[in-house]
Amino acid sequence: MDQFTINLLFVGASFALYIGIAIWARAGSTSEFYAAGRGVHPVTNGMATAADWMSAASFISMAGLIAFTGYDNSTYLMGWTGGYVLLALLLAPYLRKFGKFTVSEFIGDRFYSPTARMVAVVALLVASLTYVIGQMTGVGVAFGRFLEVSNELGLFIGAGVVFAYAVFGGMKGVTYTQVAQYCVLIMAYTIPAIFISLQLTGNPIPGLGLFSEHQASGQPLLQKLDQIVTELGFKEYTAHHGDTFNMVLFTLSLMIGTAGLPHVIMRFFTVPRVADARWSAGWTLVFIALLYLTAPAVGAMARLNITEQFWPNGTDAQAVSVETIDSDPAYDWMATWEQTGLLGWEDKNGDGRIQYYNDASPEMQERAETEGWDGNELTNFNRDILVLANPEIANLPSWVIGLVAAGGLAAALSTAAGLLLAISSAVSHDLIKGQLNPKISEKGELLSARVAMAAAIIVATYLGLNPPGFAAQTVALAFGLAAASIFPALMMGIFTKVNNKGAVAGMLTGLIVTVIYIFLHKGWFFIPGTNSFDDSDPLFFTIKSTSFGAVGALLNFVVAFTVSGMTEDLPEAIEELVESVRVPRGAAAAQDH
Amino acid sequence: MSDQKSQSAQAQKKSDTDYWKANLRIIMISLVIWALVSFGFGILLRPMLSGISVGGTDLGFWFAQQGSILVFLVLIFFYAWRMNRLDREFGTEEE
Numbered sequence: 001m002d003q004f005t006i007n008l009l010f011v012g013a014s015f016a017l018y019i020g021i022a023i024w025a026r027a028g029s030t031s032e033f034y035a036a037g038r039g040v041h042p043v044t045n046g047m048a049t050a051a052d053w054m055s056a057a058s059f060i061s062m063a064g065l066i067a068f069t070g071y072d073n074s075t076y077l078m079g080w081t082g083g084y085v086l087l088a089l090l091l092a093p094y095l096r097k098f099g100k101f102t103v104s105e106f107i108g109d110r111f112y113s114p115t116a117r118m119v120a121v122v123a124l125l126v127a128s129l130t131y132v133i134g135q136m137t138g139v140g141v142a143f144g145r146f147l148e149v150s151n152e153l154g155l156f157i158g159a160g161v162v163f164a165y166a167v168f169g170g171m172k173g174v175t176y177t178q179v180a181q182y183c184v185l186i187m188a189y190t191i192p193a194i195f196i197s198l199q200l201t202g203n204p205i206p207g208l209g210l211f212s213e214h215q216a217s218g219q220p221l222l223q224k225l226d227q228i229v230t231e232l233g234f235k236e237y238t239a240h241h242g243d244t245f246n247m248v249l250f251t252l253s254l255m256i257g258t259a260g261l262p263h264v265i266m267r268f269f270t271v272p273r274v275a276d277a278r279w280s281a282g283w284t285l286v287f288i289a290l291l292y293l294t295a296p297a298v299g300a301m302a303r304l305n306i307t308e309q310f311w312p313n314g315t316d317a318q319a320v321s322v323e324t325i326d327s328d329p330a331y332d333w334m335a336t337w338e339q340t341g342l343l344g345w346e347d348k349n350g351d352g353r354i355q356y357y358n359d360a361s362p363e364m365q366e367r368a369e370t371e372g373w374d375g376n377e378l379t380n381f382n383r384d385i386l387v388l389a390n391p392e393i394a395n396l397p398s399w400v401i402g403l404v405a406a407g408g409l410a411a412a413l414s415t416a417a418g419l420l421l422a423i424s425s426a427v428s429h430d431l432i433k434g435q436l437n438p439k440i441s442e443k444g445e446l447l448s449a450r451v452a453m454a455a456a457i458i459v460a461t462y463l464g465l466n467p468p469g470f471a472a473q474t475v476a477l478a479f480g481l482a483a484a485s486i487f488p489a490l491m492m493g494i495f496t497k498v499n500n501k502g503a504v505a506g507m508l509t510g511l512i513v514t515v516i517y518i519f520l521h522k523g524w525f526f527i528p529g530t531n532s533f534d535d536s537d538p539l540f541f542t543i544k545s546t547s548f549g550a551v552g553a554l555l556n557f558v559v560a561f562t563v564s565g566m567t568e569d570l571p572e573a574i575e576e577l578v579e580s581v582r583v584p585r586g587a588a589a590a591q592d593h
Numbered sequence: 594m595s596d597q598k599s600q601s602a603q604a605q606k607k608s609d610t611d612y613w614k615a616n617l618r619i620i621m622i623s624l625v626i627w628a629l630v631s632f633g634f635g636i637l638l639r640p641m642l643s644g645i646s647v648g649g650t651d652l653g654f655w656f657a658q659q660g661s662i663l664v665f666l667v668l669i670f671f672y673a674w675r676m677n678r679l680d681r682e683f684g685t686e687e688e
Contacts, residue, residue, distance in 0.1 A: 212648060220650075247636055273687050585686065
């Protein structure tokens with residue numbers, strides 16, 4: 001059986017499993033369906049939330065970004081997990097006590113203002129749409145590879161599948177489908193990592209293998225990696241190269257963005273008790289950590305494997321020959337990925353070998369001169385292909401490659417569909433029914449939801465063709481937007497007595513300033529070529545657009561406190577609401593005993 | 594009668610305020626640790642920890658890639674456990 005058939009088999013089987021579980025779960029009763037999350041054990045709920053949360057950015061993209069940059073991209077690891085601490089300590093228990101179902105409802109009630117609710121809805125829409133663009137990038141990579149077509153065609157097919165998936169309800173709200181998705185996703189991520197860790201270090205736990213000895217050389221793995229990449233003129237893997245200020249801000253943006261994105265917060269509204277909201281956040285992070293502790297090992301080991309494939313006899317000997325790439329089955333992955341247009345190599349100097357090195361490094365230019373090289377010949381290696389190509393690069397059995405296919409698609413599709421559902425319900429329920437046309441019929445509401453979903457996917461597909469960055473980078477922008485607008489409003493709603501005017505002014509400032517800053521650097525509405533600045537030389541100090549969310553959040557807080565201080569105090573009823581949210585007592589009945 | 598009622602309401606209010614203060618103190622301590630392991634050990638203080646080597650690199654690298662995540666986990670579970678105990682101390686738990 002060839003690899004293509006095996007991939008289809010695994011992807012098909014995993015989808016049959018999700019659909020089967022969805023049908024089995026729905027057969028119960030409708031009330032059970034709506035109460036998904038209630039009466040579910042915090043461990044199960046944590047697993048489902050982890051599946052919901054981990055998307056193409058975590059699964060497909062993140063390890064690739066770490067692999068090619070090293071230590072500096074630890075920001076993703078710390079940022080996307082550290083946010084759960086904020087969520088568990090600052091938001092989840094209080095939002096559960098409040099007892100409504102959406103983030104914008106809380107903001108509308110707490111700030112006793114339909115305007116505040118509208119601003120929150122708009123902020124959620126902007127952040128979610130940006131998030132979907134990142135997902136579509138990942139969907140394109142995954143479908144392009146597994147259907148063995150170009151990245152663009154893969155993106156179009158993927159968009160169709162995501163749309164169908166979301167229209168059918170995306171199998172959301174059915175906790176057990178998500179549990180199944182989590183199991184597929186985590187096996188697909190860790191099994192190849194275990195194989196590779198065993199090959200390289202003999203340690204079956206990838207997270208520990210990363211800090212173990214590289215068996216072939218007898219050196220610690222990371223030391224070996226540092227050595228081999230610097231010999232080719234690349235930056236040392238474990239060292240810090242970027243600027244520290246930016247790294248801190250970027251990490252902070254991802255953390256507070258995590259605690260400000262609606263689709264994760266919502267899950268804590270529906271746990272049975274306040275105490276469960278606290279535990280659930282912990283269990284969610286346990287299941288996320290299984291992937292996140294493995295990801296740095298995947299990145300480092302893949303980088304080592306790739307480099308060694310191009311320099312099979314060491315970096316000071318001859319590079320791999322074109323003939324070997326064409327004939328040796330160990331290099332088959334290069335041909336399959338070339339089809340997607342995301343990998344490219346070219347024998348520039350015509351010596352029959354592919355030299356992979358950093359042609360911007362002065363020492364390497366010297367060496368190139370003496371050896372007759374004509375620049376780096378691995379001309380294109382899209383970071384987003386690394387995780388999916390990884391098992392092929394390491395020559396793992398074909399069933400492992402098929403499993404990774406299923407896992408990548410599970411991660412991308414579930415989150416993309418979930419976000420589309422959030423977007424469509426925000427438009428139809430919060431925006432149209434809640435504000436523009438309260439008398440809309442149920443049919444009209446449903447239709448507007450579908451139209452919003454279709455519009456969102458068309459926009460996301462168009463921008464996904466020319467994304468503002470690799471999947472995880474685009475998703476990071478979404479986190480910046482959520483960080484600048486939603487998180488501060490939620491936190492001030494619980495911990496301070498900021499009033500309606502303060503909250504509205506704060507959210508608007510945070511959102512608008514951050515959106516403009518991102519558009520100035522990434523192009524207006526992410527349309528390529530319309531940017532006036534570049535992240536390599538940003539407008540404001542050294543702050544890149546991906547790191548700006550933390551600045552936006554700070555502005556949000558400052559403006560909110562200033563405006564609130566200059567205007568009237570909270571009404572008594574709202575003051576009582578704030579007091580009651582702070583104490584778990586009476587959560588179930590939502591009133592005194 | 595009504596006097597007694599308002600007295601107990603006041604006592605309740607005082608106890609809720611104390612509960613909230615205790616909660617804020619626990620949150621503060623937790624967030625200091627949260628920032629210390631990630632922004633501190635992982636980024637800003639990494640040069641100071643460069644002498645402590647861990648598997649071919651230094652402690653700061655480990656904190657940035659794995660250590661901080663493990664500490665985050667401990668923090669969340671500690672907070673859940675501590676707050677559930679605090680709820681019982683102040684009688685603020687759900688029935």
